[in-house]
Amino acid sequence: MxxxxxxxxxxxxxxxxxxxxxxxxxxxxxxxxxxxxxxxxxxxxxxxxxxxxxxxxxxxxxxxxxxxxxxxxxxxxxxxxxxxxxxxxxxxxxxxxxxxxxxxxxxxxxxQKYYKHISKAKNNPNNYLSIIMDAMDQDKTAIPRLCETPKSLGNIWRLKVNLMGAIVHGIGVYGFFDAFQWAHGASYTLSVLVHILSMLDFLPDVLYLQLDNCPGQNKNRYVLGFVAKLVEANIFKKVKVSFLMVGHTHEDIDQLFSRFSVRASREDIFILDDLITTFEKCYKQLPVTGMKIAEVYDFQEWLQLNNIKNHSHPHVFKFTKNEDGKATMKYKKWSTDKKWITSTGSDKYLLQDMDDSPINKIKPNVDNLDFERLRHDTDQVARFYNKEKIASWWDSFLSELEEEDDDDLPPLTLIQNLREKKCEAIVQEEPVEHLTPADEPIPQVVIGKKTHIIDEEIKEGDLVLTDTPLSPEDWPQVARVVEILPENRLKLQPYWGKKTTTWTPAYRKNKGPIYITVNKNVIWHHGFNLTQSGYLPKNIKELVGKYEEDNL
Known part of the structure; x- marks a missing residue:
């Protein structure tokens, strides 16, 4: 057991x-x-x-x-x-x-926090949308892909194919395929996200977006900046972007890729259409849609952003709109931390302005493809298997790739299109208007509540309320200041207890009192006493409840 x-x-x-x-x-x-x-x-x-x-x-x-x-x-x-x-x-x-x-x-x-987001989206799709996105190992998607490779075809030149997968929990699975005509950076990731949002019938007010920690594709200022733009443009009221712990990111999207890989290994896949069909058959829990990605947008040129530093350290970011109509960013080191941290710096917002101008499309680049070699080798495969349609498909596909490079691509009114989808959804789904208070963005009072503790206010012997990751399962966290240390640090003796029980100093059996050293910024209240019976006073219990409501 x-x-x-x-x-x-x-x-x-x-x-x-x-x-x-x-x-x-x-x-x-x-x-x-x-x-x-x-x-x-x-x-x-x-x-x-x-x-x-x-x-x-x-x-x-x-x-x-x-x-x-x-x-x-x-x-x-x-x-x-x-x-x-x-x-x-x-x-x-x-x-x-x-x-x-x-x-x-x-x-x-x-x-478990990620699973909670999935559960909320499945159980209350009118209010929540949960999406996880990731790219598959390209070695497993190169075509032609043969179950048993004849010796004469052992050295054929195979086309590398990229698969960006996404699971929209409770709605469907999406796979976007390309032949590396575009760089797979932030613009590519955001283009896939836009395609997904455009295909959905309904956009609720809260988006949970789960991504891999890769800085080039996901954890960068362009992804965060576009999320801020979605909030500021009223596409969503709140967006959380989360990243699992590095090395512990194996999730449902990887299970999808594994099932696809196993199924593909059992079939002869000669053309991209076969690969997409195999993908659509690999997963039974949700409807699966596979497609060739046709458009990638230049988000890096379009977004007007301020610089950002140290954003690689947090594992979750939250975007909401303040009373001035601007998208604000808060973050946590871990999603289970109880307190959201407000970013600092000379610029208050990541997004410089709310520009609704059309976004340019990125022209595909096929310079890295050896068209002559591909035509020769795929013809060889077609002759070996006596399948004329293979050669015909490849000739048509490669011609399309060559022509794409010269296409004149008109810009897209991206934000306007998403706004129209949002408005249509609100008309069709009246229950979206009846949100419960727990579903609405965190009130602006949270921003005003952030204060800096003055050094002289904390004295040795004070009881304090802390929010420290040293013991996140203990809540509330009560301690007494034992010593004030240099560099804004404190030596504390934790207290053991619960909101409704008595509190006693923490001791280890036969080892004496327990001490911890923390930064002052984890102290969110101080200067109170327990009741004569050792309980938290009523006003402190109410303060803890308010803190939980605003920060958890």
Missing amino acids: WMNNFSVKHAEKIPNSAKFHLPCCLTKYSVWELMCTDAQKETIEPPSYSHSMKIWRSQLNHIKIPKRTRFSKCDTCIQLKERIAATNEKSVREQLQWQRSIHLEQQNKER
Whole structure:
């Protein structure tokens, strides 16, 4: 039972298989140690290591710790595993194991937050829209693709095909294919997003967008700037852009790609139309639409943005519109952090102005394609399989690619088109007007609520309310100031308790009081006392409730 619960919490489900893969920072012995620790907390006698391994081999062989993985590995996981294996000091080992447990718990919480967004979009599609986007490994989509390659065709030149996939949760799956006629940067990602939004029948007020951490395609000022523009143009009232922890990003979109890859490996795929058809048959949970992407827009030229720094560190950004009609950006290091942070700097907004001018399309570039070699080799494939239509399709497709390079592309009134779709949707779906308060953007009072604590106000001995990632599961977080340290740091003694229970200083058995060191910016209230019975005063409980409402 413990092992199954542990795998559900920390393992990644492998598509087309019943196997679960645990993070690479773990070993079987370390998993057994974690089980023993949990058993001791419950005063249960844990099984021996040998007996645990026997049960694992006989009853839990679907749970694996892979030596190699096709997905990128987490740097933190690898470093922790190596350092734990290298040390012989008990205290150092315990500290590293504690760091590992915090790391695994955090990645699980990030994943659960993503699942929560999916659930909200599925259960309340009139208010929420959840989209995840990612690109597939191009080595698995090159065509022609043959199940069994004859020796005479072993060295044919195959056309590299890119697949950008997207799952719109509760609505459908989309696949956009191209032959690398465009650079796959921010403009490409945003063009795919625009195509998806244009195909939807309805645009609700809240968008949850889940992306990979790649800075060139996703985590950059152009993607964030366009999201701000969607909010400022009233396409959405609120947008959250989220990024899973690096090395722990294997999600439903990767399961889609895996199913597609497995199905494609069992079929002869001679032309791009075959590849798209195979993609449309690989997934049964939702309707699947595959298409050749026809237009990519020049967002990098179109968007007028201020510079932005350090945006690679947060894992979630939130955009809402303030009372001045401007899109504001807030961020968190982790989606489970309780407090949104307002960006600082000389420029207040990422978006310089709300320009509704048409956006130019990027001309496709096929200079990297060897048309002569492709025609020769695909003709060779057609003759071998005695299929004239293969040669005919390739000749027509390559001619289209050559002609595309010379096309004169008119600009697109992108924002106007999305506004019209939004207005049509509001007319068709009256319930969208009846939003509950919890669904509306965070009030402007949150912005005004952000204050800077003056150094002299905090004194040694003060009780404080904190919002620190050191113990995110403990809420509210109460502590007493033990010492004021240099560089805006404080030494605190945490208190144990809940909103409705008594509070006592935190002590470890036989080791004395627990202390933590934090920055002053995690203190959001201070200078109060517990009641005579050790409870939080009524006004502090109300303050905690208001803080939760505004920041969670």
